[in-house]
Amino acid sequence: MGNRVQTTTKKDLVNRIADETGQTKVVVKEIVQRFLDEVIDELASGNRLEFREFGVFEVRERAARRAQNPRTLQKVEVPSKRVVKFKVGRLMREKVEDPPEEEPVVKPEPEKLEPAKPPIPRPSSNSPF
Template sequence: MSHTVTKRELVQRIADQTGQTKVLVRDVIQLFLDEVANELIAGNRLEFRKFGVFEVRNRPGRVAQNPKTLEKVIVPAKRVVKFKVGNVLKKRVEVGVAPAAPIDEVAPAPPTNQEPPQSGGFGGPSSY
């Protein structure tokens, strides 16, 4: 069963793996999150190859209906953040592959031609 992972837990894991202080790791993660938020607020698209794409989409206003009272309600236009998962992450989630395990070793694709298989760069956490 899955559980919610907090920023604090990620900070601890990364600090343990890198030997950096938790304060430094926390500050870097927070700076990264702030920059992602700033780009989305500006309406920019963020693409992290093999991981996914964050983008802002505009939803038009519409008229909705309250299901209990059947009263018509005006829903204003708004901007929403969408995330589209990348192919590498999608495959890893589907087969339950941890980031350090190359996906080609866990679920190899059947060969479709005579060319040798190419490495997909699935070596570790920084491969996204």
């Protein structure tokens, strides 16, 4: 059993939502983009975003530290920075931990070809026909 990870793009989500809601792709794309812009703006302002059952986004300060360049082994100072953390909500955690069983992939049977018919004999050049 090979677990294949597929990448879903914003365009894929927009198409799916448009199909399921009957809205145009243009309207859905605007709404999805506006939502993403609002999430970014809230986090940039240092605010915490909580979506019940989904999860919580929050900005945390990562402390300054000393690190080592693996190539030169030189010590370098890494400044503090703000990073986004995500804590998974209950519903998402449950669905991810216990994903629905995949339906078995049904490979189409190869088409059964009829045995080749023998070629129709062509009259030879010596033939009177």
